[in-house]
Amino acid sequence: MAVEPAHASRSRATQASLRISLLMFMADPQWLIPSMIAPVVFGLVAFELFRGAGPYFLTYAILGAGMMSMWGQTLYGSGWAIGQDREFGTLEPTIQSPSPYVYVVLGRVLWNVVSGLFGGAIVYLVVVVAAGSPPAVPDPVGFVVLFVFVMFTLASVGILFSAAWVYTRYSGFIQNVGEFAFYVGTGCMFPVVLLPFWTNPIALIFPPTWALDALRYLSIPGYVGFGWGFWPDIAGAVGTTLVYILIAGTIFRRVERHVLAKGNLSEF
Amino acid sequence: MLTSAPPSVNRVSFWRTFWTNAVIAPRTTLGFMRVDFVLGTVFIIPLTQMVFFVFVVQVGGGGASEIAFTALGNAVATVTYSSIFSVCQTTDSEKQQGTMEHLLVTPSNRIALYFGRGLIPILLSLATVTVGIFYAVALFGVHLAPSSLPSLAVSVTLTAFAMVGFGLLLGGVALYLRTSIILGNIFLFIGLLLSGVNFPASQLPPVLQWIGYGFPLTWGLDAVRASVAGDSFATLTVLWGAVAIAAAVSYGLAIGLWKTFEHKALSTGSIARF
Numbered sequence: 001m002a003v004e005p006a007h008a009s010r011s012r013a014t015q016a017s018l019r020i021s022l023l024m025f026m027a028d029p030q031w032l033i034p035s036m037i038a039p040v041v042f043g044l045v046a047f048e049l050f051r052g053a054g055p056y057f058l059t060y061a062i063l064g065a066g067m068m069s070m071w072g073q074t075l076y077g078s079g080w081a082i083g084q085d086r087e088f089g090t091l092e093p094t095i096q097s098p099s100p101y102v103y104v105v106l107g108r109v110l111w112n113v114v115s116g117l118f119g120g121a122i123v124y125l126v127v128v129v130a131a132g133s134p135p136a137v138p139d140p141v142g143f144v145v146l147f148v149f150v151m152f153t154l155a156s157v158g159i160l161f162s163a164a165w166v167y168t169r170y171s172g173f174i175q176n177v178g179e180f181a182f183y184v185g186t187g188c189m190f191p192v193v194l195l196p197f198w199t200n201p202i203a204l205i206f207p208p209t210w211a212l213d214a215l216r217y218l219s220i221p222g223y224v225g226f227g228w229g230f231w232p233d234i235a236g237a238v239g240t241t242l243v244y245i246l247i248a249g250t251i252f253r254r255v256e257r258h259v260l261a262k263g264n265l266s267e268f
Numbered sequence: 269m270l271t272s273a274p275p276s277v278n279r280v281s282f283w284r285t286f287w288t289n290a291v292i293a294p295r296t297t298l299g300f301m302r303v304d305f306v307l308g309t310v311f312i313i314p315l316t317q318m319v320f321f322v323f324v325v326q327v328g329g330g331g332a333s334e335i336a337f338t339a340l341g342n343a344v345a346t347v348t349y350s351s352i353f354s355v356c357q358t359t360d361s362e363k364q365q366g367t368m369e370h371l372l373v374t375p376s377n378r379i380a381l382y383f384g385r386g387l388i389p390i391l392l393s394l395a396t397v398t399v400g401i402f403y404a405v406a407l408f409g410v411h412l413a414p415s416s417l418p419s420l421a422v423s424v425t426l427t428a429f430a431m432v433g434f435g436l437l438l439g440g441v442a443l444y445l446r447t448s449i450i451l452g453n454i455f456l457f458i459g460l461l462l463s464g465v466n467f468p469a470s471q472l473p474p475v476l477q478w479i480g481y482g483f484p485l486t487w488g489l490d491a492v493r494a495s496v497a498g499d500s501f502a503t504l505t506v507l508w509g510a511v512a513i514a515a516a517v518s519y520g521l522a523i524g525l526w527k528t529f530e531h532k533a534l535s536t537g538s539i540a541r542f
Contacts, residue, residue: 033453041457045321045466049338050328060327170304177308180316189320190327 013099017107025115036119039069043127046189056220058135062127063219064189067212069119070151071182074158075175077112081105081162082255083171095259102252105162113155117148137219146215153207153237156244163251187212191225207244210237285376289384293358309392314346314400321466322408332409339408340496341465343400344424344489347431348456350392355435356452358385359442368443372533382439382526383519386432393428397492412496419504420495426511427488433518434484440525443533459485484514 043065050057082105085091095101128134137143165171183189185203192203192213203209213225214233226233318339325338362368371381401420404410412420438455442448459465462472462480469480480486491507 028447033450037450037454038457041461045461046324046328048467048471049321049324049330053327053329057328064324173304173308177304177312177316180313180320184316184320184323190323194323194326 009099010103013097013103014107014110017104018111019107021108021111025111033072036069036122038072039065039119039123040126042068042189043123044130047127047130055136056223058127058131058133059137059219060189062124062135063212063215065123065127066120066147067150067186067188067208068183069123070116070154071186071188071208072179073112073116073119074154075161075179075182077108077115077158080171081108081112081158082166083162086166092259092263095256101256102249105159105252109155109158109162112158113151116151116154120147120151138221139218143215143219146211146218149237150208150211150215153211153241156207156241156248159248160244160251163248163255166251166255182206185209191216191223193225204236205240207237207240210234210240282377282380285380286384286387289381290387293385294354294388306392309346309350310395310399313349314343314396315403317346318342318400318403318408325466335408336404336410337468338466339404340401340410340493341463341489343404343410344397344427344492345459345463345465345485346400347393347397347428347488348459348485350396351389351428351431352435352438352452352455354389354392355386355432356438356442356448359439360448363446368533372530378526378530379523382436382522385439386436389435390428390432393431394424397424397428401492410496413498416495416498419501420492422508423488423491423495423504423511426508426515427484427492430484430488430511430515430518433515433522436522437518437525440522440529443526443529455483459483462486464489484511484518487511487514 043061046061046064047058050061053060082091085094094104161171165174168174184195185199186192186206186209187195187203192200192209195203210233214230214237216223216225217230217233321338321342322335325334330338359368362371401410401412401424405412434455435452438448438451441451445451462476463469463483463486464480465485469477469486472480487507487510491504491511494504494507
């Protein structure tokens with residue numbers, strides 16, 4: 001009997017996980033709230049508040065609400081990527097399976113990337129319909145590429161959260177209470193430089209802060225963000241994303257060891 | 269020979285049911301009387317939500333008056349978390365834990381049961397709005413004259429009652445639905461858009477204004493703003509009346525819905541399950 005190569009098992013695990021995440025999203029529509037309903041409302045509120053505040057106010061509103069859609073999906077969706085196994089009692093059986101657990105979680109996070117981007121597209125459509133015209137974006141292709149990149153920086157945060165939240169009973173608390181704090185801290189709707197200076201170093205811990213600043217530099221002429229400009233923003237985003245992935249990988253290994261050694265993580 | 273129970277038994281049962289649902293259930297089966305939940309809802313969420321929208325207003329070129337308007341609006345709007353979510357999710361919790369079916373076959377007085385569950389959320393709502401208004405005054409330049417405090421207290425109390433009534437109403441709908449979390453969230457976010465939280469409701473198209481005035485939050489917010497502005501007693505009375513009517517309608521509809529869906533649950537034996 002032929003033995004399937006390891007990489008096939010891994011990609012199959014990721015595909016299956018992605019598919020199951022999609023089906024669970026359809027079956028349990030509460031995920032529509034953070035990824036679509038809330039951002040659309042925030043987009044319309046921002047559109048009303050920004051109305052008349054310069055030629056690029058529409059870009060601000062769309063970027064901000066789209067970012068909130070993706071943040072919501074990261075915070076609630078990716079953050080739940082391991083927690084769901086704890087609650088359903090499937091953590092130990094999944095980790096016992098031959099496929100590395102990280103590839104199962106990767107499928108879930110990928111789905112959150114897709115649905116976050118989808119939410120961003122819906123926000124774009126609704127705000128554009130409300131405004132009656134699309135925003136003026138100097139470099140549309142660069143905008144789309146960077147927007148997707150922002151989502152990947154968020155995914156790195158999601159992977160870290162999902163791993164770290166295995167060790168706390170307060171993940172729900174952090175999600176609910178921290179929602180607006182994350183929106184403020186990473187400058188979803190406004191530049192982080194507007195916040196008190198002491199908050200800036202904290203904001204820069206998060207990869208999306210760098211990436212979103214770069215996206216605004218690209219799409220809003222005359223934008224005043226971090227003084228170092230576009231390319232250092234990109235470098236910072238890539239660097240912090242890599243650090244997040246490394247830390248998440250370390251925590252993942254610890255989670256797997258913990259499960260195999262003690263088998264008590266499913267006990268809430 | 270069967271004899272009816274003496275009236276005193278019913279009275280004891282009513283208050284015991286009320287007390288159990290008001291104080292014990294939130295700490296046990298319903299699970300929202302946790303320190304993290306209370307501290308987060310009362311102290312952290314109002315602050316972060318207000319900071320977020322105030323900065324949005326600043327970026328949009330708003331001045332001090334717009335900032336004060338938004339800060340006060342969000343101070344009151346955060347009542348939604350403690351009023352609608354806590355109450356709405358009582359139904360979800362019972363369904364998910366499998367206790368709803370057992371609850372529905374008990375002879376407990378339903379008014380005591382449902383209204384009892386509103387007591388802690390009313391207190392939490394009062395605390396949330398009070399802390400929110402404190403933030404608005406201390407951090408965001410909302411002017412509050414000491415002479416406005418009595419009328420403000422009336423407005424805030426009425427708003428808390430009305431919003432919890434609305435939460436009970438949604439909780440009634442949730443008995444029929446699989447989960448109420450979407451419903452609660454929809455009304456949370458719609459409130460931010462249609463209830464005059466961040467900008468005057470008059471900026472909205474007429475149809476949306478009418479929809480907005482279908483929610484107790486809109487009337488409650490108007491009453492709070494009028495109290496803070498030091499409006500005349502006549503103006504306040506009209507607004508208080510509107511909030512009270514919104515509350516009465518919400519509680520009445522909530523009881524009606526609970527009866528309807530409870531009857532349906534007992535006849536079908538299915539909708540009380542998760």
